[in-house]
Amino acid sequence: MSLPMLGQLPAILAPLPARNRQTFEAAVATLSRQDQLATWGAATWEAFDRVCAASDFVIQQASAAPSLLLDLVASGELDRPFAAGELRAQIASAVQAATNDDELGRQLRRQRARQQVRIIWRDLTRQADLVQTCRDLSDMADASIDEAYKWLYRRHCDQFGTPMGRRSGQPQQMVILGMGKLGAVELNLSSDIDLIFAYPEGGETEGVKRPLDNQEFFIRLGQRLIKALDPVTVDGFVFRVDMRLRPYGSSGALVLSFNALEQYYQDQGRDWERYAMIKARVVAGDQQAGAQLLDMLRPFVYRRYLDFSAIEALRTMKQLIQQEVRRKGMAENIKLGAGGIREVEFIAQAFQLIHGGRDLSLQQRPLLKVLATLEGQGYLPPAVVAELREGYEFLRYTEHAIQAIADRQTQMLPDGELDQARIAYMLGFPDWAAFHERLMHWRGRVDWHFRQVIADPDEEEGEEGEVVVGGEWLPLWEDVQDEEAACRQLQDAGFSDAAKALRQLAALRASPQLRAMQRLGRERLDAFIPRLLAQAVEHDNPDLVLERVLPLVEAVARRSAYLVLLTENPGALRRLLTLCAASPWIAEQIARYPLLLDELLNEGRLFNPPLAPELVAELRERLTRIPEDDLEQQMEALRHFKLAHSLRVAASEIVGSLPLMKVSDYLTWLAEAILEEVFMLAWRQTVARHGLPQRADGSPCDPGFIIVGYGKVGGIELGHGSDLDLVFIHDGDPGAETDGAKPIDGAQFFTRLGQRIIHLLTTQTNSGQLYEVDMRLRPSGAAGLLVSSLNAFGRYQETEAWTWEHQALVRARVLVGCKALGRAFEGVRAQVLGRERDLDTLRAEVSDMRAKMRDNLGTKATAAGTGPNAFDAGAPFDIKQDAGGIVDIEFMVQYAALAWSRDYPGLLEYTDNIRILERLEQAGLLPANDASLLREAYKAYRSAAHRQALQKQAGVIAGDQFVAQRREVLRIWAWLGLS
Template sequence: MRQPLPLDLPVILRPLVVRNQQFLEEATAVHPGLDLQRLSAEQRRQFDQVAAASDFVMQQTQREPGMLLELLESGTLARAYAAGELRARITAIAQAAQSEDDLARSLRRERNRQQVRIIWRDITRQAALGETCRDLSDLADACIDQAYQWLYPRHCQQFGTPVGRRSGLAQHMVVLGMGKLGAGELNLSSDIDLIFAFPEGGETEGVKRPLDNQEFFTRLGQRLIKALDPVTVDGFVFRVDMRLRPYGSSGALVLSFNALEQYYQDQGRDWERYAMIKARVVAGDQAAGAQLQEMLRPFVYRRYLDFSAIEALRTMKQLIQQEVRRKGMADNIKLGAGGIREVEFIAQAFQLIHGGRDLSLQQRPLLKVLATLEGQGYLPGAVVAELRDGYEFLRYTEHAIQAIADRQTQMLPDDEQDRERVAYMLGFADWAQFHSQLMHWRGRIDWHFRQVIADPDEDEAEGELVVGGEWSPLWEQAQDEEAACRQLQEAGLRQPAEALRRLTGLRTSPSLRSMQRIGRERLDAFIPRLLAQAVEHDNPDLVLERVLPLVEAVARRSAYLVLLTENPGALRRLLTLCAASPWIAEQITRFPLLLDELLNEGRLFSPPLAPELASELRERLMRIPEDDLEQQMEALRHFKLAHSLRVAASEITGNLPLMKVSDYLTWLAEAILDQVLALAWRQTVARHGQPMGNDGALCDPGFIIVGYGKVGGIELGHGSDLDLVFIHDGDPNAETDGAKPIDSAQFFTRLGQRIIHLLTTQTNSGQLYDVDMRLRPSGASGLLVSSLGAFERYQQNEAWTWEHQALVRARVLVGCPQVGKAFEAVRAKVLGKARDLDTLRSEVSDMRAKMRASLGSKISAAGTAANAFDAGVPFDLKQDAGGIVDIEFMVQYAALAWSHDHPELLRWTDNIRLLEELQQAGLLPAADAELLREVYKAFRSASHRQALQKQAGVIDASQFIDERRQVQRIWAQLGL
C-alpha cells in the first residue's frame, strides 16, 4: 500500500500548481461554457495535487480544457469503470469512424482522455495499483481489437476474404499480447508487445487477383500497427513492439499456426518460453487463439521438472546486468538490481520449472502467481509478502515516473523537481525519505532473487574450487586408479575399489555414452557435488550404492541433475533418505518426479492432515479438463507417490510415530478413493445415465466403498494393498435414465470395474494400489458389487466365522452417507448377535492353526516348536505364534464374543482402540490390554522398518522373546 499524499506540497512544487492554475484559467477564459467556479473544494484540491505531479495531464488540459471539466463534472474521475464500460466506449468510437485517418485520430484522442482519467485517479489515491493496470490493459485490448474489427472487413473488400486451404473456412487474425499486456499489468506509458498469427494457409476469395493468406494478413497487420503506433499531432494510441515474434525484426510479420508451432518446437529459445508465459489473445479470433495457445503450451510448460529454466533465466539476467552497466542504468527500477524484472524472474522461474505439472502455476498476473507460490508451499509466506510489497512499491514508483510526462522510462529522475514529484506521489515528504525506502525494497528483492536464481558457485572466493571441485579429476579420470582409490579411502569409504568400479561403470554405461553435450556437461557438474556430499555420511559406500542407479536412471533427463545441482539442500536430503531406506531409493529411481518433493524441507517432513489432503487432491484434479483421463490418472498417481514419500521420510527421521504413519497412509488412500469414485461415477453416468435407488430417487451415488483389513483398521503400511468391498442400494428392477440404459446391477458392476481400472492400471507413474476383492460375499466367485440387501442376507445366513472376523475391521471409506449408515447398521446387527462361545473359540482357533501351517515359518512350526526362540531361527512378525495375527485374532474373537452385551466394542475397527474398549469394559485385565497394545505397536514398527529396508517381515527369533511369550499366555487364557 502507498502512503497517503503529504498534506503540504513541497516548496519546490508549489510554483507548478500556480502556473497550471493560471494556464487552466486562461484556457477557460476563451471558452464561455467552462466555469472553474463550479468545481468543489475537493476537486480543486485534487487539481492541485495533479498539477504538482503531472505535466502530461496539464498539457492535455491546456489543449482541451473542456475534457477535464467534463470528466470532473460527470463524476468520471471519482469512480471506477464498470466491467465492459471502457470497451463499450472504444467500440462506439471505432464504429463511428469514417476513414482510417478518422479511426486513428479518434483512438488517439480517447487514449489521451483515458490517460488523464487514469493518472488523475492514481495520483489522488482513488485507484489502487490493480485498477490502474487493469484499466490500462483493458484500454489497450479494446483499442487493438476494435481497430482490427474496423480494418478487417475493409481489407477484405479490397483484397478478398482469406480462406483456409484445408478447412475451407474464412480466416481471422489472432493477436497475442505479450509481457505486461498479456498479464493485464500495463504501466502508464507502456509499449505493447504483440505477435500476429493466422490459423492456416490458403488464399483470398471474391476478388480477381487473390492474395496468399500470408500476404493478406501481413498487409492487415501493417495497417493495424499504423492505426496504433505512429505519433501524430494527437499523440499515439500505443507504441507497438513486434520484436518478440519468431526471428525478431527480421522475421515475417505474421505466421500461420503451423509455422509458429514448428518454429517453437525446432528453434524456440529459453527467453521465448519466458515471454510466452504471459501470452494472451487480445484481439481477433478468440476461439482460434485458444487453439493456438494449446498448441504452444508444451513449448512453455514441460511435463517434467525443468530446472534448466534457472540456467536460462540466470543467463538472461547476466545479459541484462551487462547492459545496465554498459549504459549506466543502475537507477533503472525495472532492470537494475532489486528491480521489477527480478520479481518477475523469481515468479517465472517457478512457473517454468513446475508449471508443466502444477497447473495452478499456469497463470499470467504476477501477484496471483506469488499468491499461488505461497499457497502451494513453494515459497514461505514471509518471502512472498516482501516480494509483493516490494513489487507494488516499485510499480507505484514506475507509474509516478511515467505520470510526469507520459514517457516510457523506468529511470529515476536526476532533475531535482522531478525527484520531488516522484517522492510526493509516493507519499513521502522529500526525496531522501523516498529513496531510503526504495533502496530498502530493492535490497530485499535482490536478496530473494539471489536465493532463487543465483549460481550456487558464484559466492565462491576467486581462485577456489567450486563445490565438489576436488572430486572432478577422479570423475573425469584425470588420475590413475591407485590415486583415485586412495582419495576415496581417505574420504572414508571402506571399499574404495568397489566405489570406483561403480563410478566407472556409470561413466561408461551405454546410456550415458550417447548423451547429448549439454546433458554430459550437467552430469560432469553434478557428480563432484554428489561425491562431496556422499563422503560426509557415516556410510558413504552405502550412499553411492543406492544413489548411483538413480543417477543413471535420470541422467538422460538431465533437468533432474540440474535440480540437484541447483539445490544442495535437496541433494543432501536425497542422500540422507536413500542411506536410510532402499525402498525410498528405489521409489525415487523408478519415479524421478519425486525429486520435486525434496525441494521443500518443511513440506517434505510435514505431511498434511486428512482435510488438507482431500482438499489438495480435489484442487489438483479440478485444474484438469474432465475429459482428460490420462492426465487425471497421472495426477492421482503423482499425488500418491509424493505423499507416500513424505510419510516415509517423516517416519525415517522420527517426525512421525507409527500410529501417525498409518493414519496418514490411510487418509491418503481415502482421499484418492474419494476422487476415484467421483471420476468413475461421472464416466459411467455419462455413458448410461443415473440408476434409480430403492427409495425411487436417482442415486447420487447410492454406492459405498468398504475397507477391510489394514485400510479398514486404519493400519496401512508402505506398499499395502487395499482390501475392498463394493455395496450399492439401487433398485434391481429399474434402469438408468441415460441414452444407453442398463439395469442397476449392471450399472454398479461397471462402476466397480471402472474403479478397479482407475486404481490398478499401470501408467508411467505406476499404479495407485493393488486391490483385493476376495472379502466380498462368496469371495472370488461372487458378484463384484453387492446390493445392501444381498450383503446382509449373506452375512446373516452364509458367511463363515472368519468372514465375521474380517467384518470387525470393516468400515465405510467413501461414498453415499445414507448407504454408509445402513451398512453400519447391518454390521452392528451381524457382529452383535449372541454366539456360542465354545463353538466360536473352536472356529477361531482352527482358522488360526490353518494360517500358521500354511503361512508361518516352517523351521519353527510357525513359532510353536522348541527352537522358536533360538538365535538364527526366523520369526515371522505377522504369522508366527505370538505375532501380529495372534493379537488380531484375539481382538476379533473378543468383539464377536462380547459385543452382544457390549455394543461399544463395535464403535472402532482398529485394534488399539478395540483393546482400550475391552479394558474399559473389564473384559481384559488392564495389564494384559496394555501389554497387547504395546506389543502390537512394537511388532508393527518392526514390520514398517523391514518394509522400508525392502526386507520381508521376518526377523531373528532371538528378538521380542518375552513379548511373544506374553501374547501366547493371553491366547491360552482366552481358551484359543
C-alpha cells in the first residue's frame, strides 16, 4: 500500500507541550555529549527529528541509553534491512554473554530496546514497509524465545537431568508454538505473544539422582522461560506472554505431551480453537518434532472435506464480534471495532476453515498471502480482495503509529490533540480530519465485506425487510396449522397424496432420532425442512421426492452438520432431490453413507467422473496421507473412495453425461484402482510379517502374484452393485520358505496373501464393504486351493476343466499384479482357448449348459422365455436369463471364441463381448447385420438392467419389451447350430 508523503516536521513539533519538548531537548543534549554525534549528516538529523516527533519511546531510549541509538546510526543498521539471520545473531550473542537468569533477562530486554528503536525508526521513515516491519518484529520474538529457551534448557538439564522419551529412548526437547500474529509473522509494534508449550513423549530425566517426570521438567522450564520474557523490570520487558490459548486455558497444565494435545483437540477441541490453530507455527524449540506435532493437529484444523459444519460456529463467532463492536468505547478501537483488523482476519480465516481441508493452498498463515490465494483460486473477486488488502494495510499502519508513540499495547485512537496530530503525521496526512476521513472510509468498506461473509442464506434483503426462503412451509412443519389447511397447502403445491405427505412429515417429527436431538440440531432441522419442501414442489413428482429424501433426513438428524451443508448450498440440495427422485438406489446409498453429500457440492465434478489414470492417482494420493500402520483409516478411505465415485458414475448415467459403455468402463476402472491398492496393502502386510517368498530359481517373488478377473469385471462390464469374480495365481515355489523373521512356505504365504486381499475387500466397516468376492471360478471351484501356481492353473485348464470353465476363461483378464506373470497367464489362456476342438461336441456342451441355466434360473411361468406366452405384456421377461436375453448373446460369443480362435487368434485379444463381436464380423465369421444386431441388443439389454438396478428392481421387465431383439437373438442362436 502506498501512503501519502510524510508531513513536514515543524507543523508537528510546534504544539509539543513543555514536558515533551524538554524530554526531546534533554535527549539531544545527552547525545551531544557523545563524540559520534559529529558524524551525523543532515539526513540522519532529519530522520531523528521525525521519529522523535512521533515517538516518545525513541526519545526516552535516546535519553536513557544514548549509546544504543548512536551505535545503530554508526553501524548503518537504520538505513538497511537485516540480512537473513543477522537479527538472531545479535540476540544470540547477547544471550550467550549471560551468566545467570537475571543477566539473561537484562540482556534480552536491552536487545529488545535496541531492535525496537531500529524497527520504529525504519517504520516511521518508511524505509520498511508493513510486511518487513511485521517480519522484523516476529523475527525478534522468534529469536528471543528460542535463544532464551536454549540457554535455559542447557542449565535446566544440568540441574534436573536430561528428559528422555519412554518409547523412543531419545532426549526430549520442548516445542513452542506461536499463535495469532506471532504465528502468522504479523506482530505489531507492541504485541503480546500467544504461546503453547508441548513436548513429544512421556518419560523421565536421566543423569541425576532424583529423576523428574518429563512433564514436570518442562513445566518448570516453561515457567523460567516466561519469567525471562514477561515481567517488567527497570530494563523494561521483552514480550508480554499469554498462555491462555493452551488446552483448558489458564486452568490447564502449562505443558502437555503430543499425545495429550492430540487427544484434547480430538475429543474436546472447540471451533474457536480450530480458528486459532490456523496460525500456529513452531517458533522455538525442536523444529523437527514441532513439524510432526502440526501434522498431527492438522486434521483437527482442516477437515478432509468441505467443512460446512464450521459455518454455524463461524456465524456464532461473527455474532460475538458484532456484539463486542457494539460495546461502549469500541468505536475508537481499530482492531476490535466495526471495520477493524479483526474483521479482515475473520473473513480470511472463515474461508480457510471451510475450504482448507480440500484446498491445500489455503493452509497458510500470513493474512495477505491468504487474501491473494482467495483471489487466485476464485473464492473472492479481485475488487473485493483489493479493498480488503488496502483497508487492512491502512489499519495496520495506523496500529503501528498508535503503538510507536509510547510502546504501549493499544489499538485505541488517541483523544488528545498532540497524539492525533502525530498519527496523522506518521500516516502522511496534513491533519487529523483528513486522516480520520480516510480511516472511516476503509473501516466502512471492511465492515461491509465482513457482513457479507457467511450471511444467513435464509435471509434475503428486500424492500419489505427479511424474507425467509421456504418460510411458507414453516407453519406446516412446526405443526401449527390444522390438518385441513396443511393438506390443502400440500395439494395446491403439487402433491398428489397430500394426506400421506403430511403423515410422513409427522412421522419424522415424532421419530426417536429427532426426539434425541440437541437444541442446536433441532434448530438446524427447522431451518432445513422448509427449504426442502420449497425445492421438492419444483419437481414433477414431489410425493416421490419426499418419500425418498425423508429417510435420509432421519438418518442424518443426529449429525446435523449435514443439514447445514444442504441448507448452505441450495445447489447441492437441488442435485440431491433430482438424484433421489431418479433413483431409489442413490437415495438409499446417501441415507446409509451421508458423507456422500460432500460429492453434491461440486456439480462439474459430480457429473464428470475422472478417467482411469486420474482415479489411480487420486486414490494413491488419498492413501499416502494415512500412516502405513493405520489399517482402519486405510480401509475407510478405500470405501469412501468407492462410494463417492460410484455415486458420481450413477449420477452421470442418470443425467445422460455417461452412456452405458462408459458407465461400465468407469465402474471397472474404479474396481481396478481399488484392487491395485488393496493388493499392495495386503502384500506389504504379509511380507512385513513373513518376508518375501521365493521362486524355484531362488530369486525373490516381488510380487510374483496376479489377480485375474472373470465375468463382468473381466469383460469390462461391471454394473452398479456388481460383485467381483476373481482368481489368484502366483509363480513362487510352494515348498520354499520366505526370508522373514517368521518364515512360512510359499504355498502358505500366497494363501495368506489371498485371504488378506479377500478380507480387505469384504470386511464390513462403517462405510460398508468394498465388494462381494466370488472365488468359485478357480480350479476345482470351492474345493480347490485359494491360490494356484500358474503351472497348476495351466494343467487344470488343459486336463480337468469343463467346457463351461473354458467359456468363463474367454472373459478372463489380469487386473493387477506382476506384469511378467500377467504375460505368462495370457500365454496359457491363449493356448487353452485356442486348442483344436470338435465343433459338434462343443455345440452340444454349450447348449446343454445353457439349457440347465434356463431351467434353474429362467422365468418358470414362460418356460424361460420359450413358452407361447413369453411375449405377452403381462408375462415377465428376465433380461439376463430368459431365452433371447443377455446370457444367450454371451454364450454365442464364448462358443465362437472357443470354436474359431485357433484359426483366428485375434478373437482372444479382448475379453468384452462388444469387441469380440466386432472381431467376429471383421473375420467374416458372423454376417455384419447379425453382429451389429447382437451388439445393439446386448447394449440395450444392459442399459435396461442398469436402469432396473438404479431403481432397486430385479432385472425383470414386461414380456412385450424387446420382442424383435429377442427373436433375432434366437434366430442367430439357431443359425450357429446351438439348441
